[in-house]
Amino acid sequence: xxxxxxxxxxxxxxxxxxxxxxxxxxTSESDYYLFWYKQPPSRQMILVIRQEAYKQQxxxxxxxxxxxxxAAKSFSLKISDSQLGDAAMxxxxxxxxxxxxxxxxxxxxxxxx
Amino acid sequence: DGGIxxxxxxxxxxxxxxxxxxxxxxxxxDAMYWYRQDPGQGLRLIYYSQIVNDFQKGDIAxxxxxxxxxxxxxxxxxxxxxxxPTAFYLCASSTHDRAEAFFGQGTRLTVx
Numbered sequence: 001x002x003x004x005x006x007x008x009x010x011x012x013x014x015x016x017x018x019x020x021x022x023x024x025x026x027t028s029e030s031d032y033y034l035f036w037y038k039q040p041p042s043r044q045m046i047l048v049i050r051q052e053a054y055k056q057q058x059x060x061x062x063x064x065x066x067x068x069x070x071a072a073k074s075f076s077l078k079i080s081d082s083q084l085g086d087a088a089m090x091x092x093x094x095x096x097x098x099x100x101x102x103x104x105x106x107x108x109x110x111x112x113x
Numbered sequence: 114d115g116g117i118x119x120x121x122x123x124x125x126x127x128x129x130x131x132x133x134x135x136x137x138x139x140x141x142x143d144a145m146y147w148y149r150q151d152p153g154q155g156l157r158l159i160y161y162s163q164i165v166n167d168f169q170k171g172d173i174a175x176x177x178x179x180x181x182x183x184x185x186x187x188x189x190x191x192x193x194x195x196x197x198p199t200a201f202y203l204c205a206s207s208t209h210d211r212a213e214a215f216f217g218q219g220t221r222l223t224v225x
């Protein structure tokens with residue numbers, strides 16, 4: 001069965017600095033999708049970034065980028081130039097086509113002014 | 114605009130009553146999901162559906178029921194058998210061909 005692990009329950013970063021959130025997953029499949037979602041205090045789930053497993057190039061979205069290591073089954077999120085609005089819960093998720101979305105337990109990110 | 118709509122945003126239920134949470138999407142997504150989130154916790158899958166008239170139990174299906182009579186709709190009923198229903202409920206949908214997954218704004222259910 002597929003599983004997603006986030007080993008850092010809480011992280012903090014100084015404003016304007018860079019932080020990396022870790023995610024590992026377990027799967028026997030070769031073609032799947034990985035996501036990072038942000039959940040601010042409003043509890044709305046916001047898609048931050050998406051990565052197709054068949055693509056070797058790491059996805060980037062403005063200040064957000066991933067380090068996708070398929071062989072190691074690792075999918076970390078790097079946030080550059082951290083802003084106060086980045087403070088939230090971050091969830092790593094895995095999706096196999098025609099199957100369910102599986103979420104990690106989340107990492108709570110605090111941004112220190 | 115396309116999206117997922119959950120209603121109501123806040124819901125109160127008396128003990129022993131069934132209550133139904135609504136989830137509607139106009140994204141033409143095939144798959145829909147219901148998750149439960151407790152304070153400070155992650156998302157736990159209750160039920161999911163890949164196609165109309167078919168659905169599967171997730172990790173915590175006991176005390177819940179669903180239906181998928183239309184592609185756009187996936188209502189969740191919280192029955193009186195659910196021992197601790199107070200939680201935040203999130204509905205999501207995804208498409209198989211592009212593997213995008215989107216969420217509704219959630220329903221906060223409180224048992225009084």
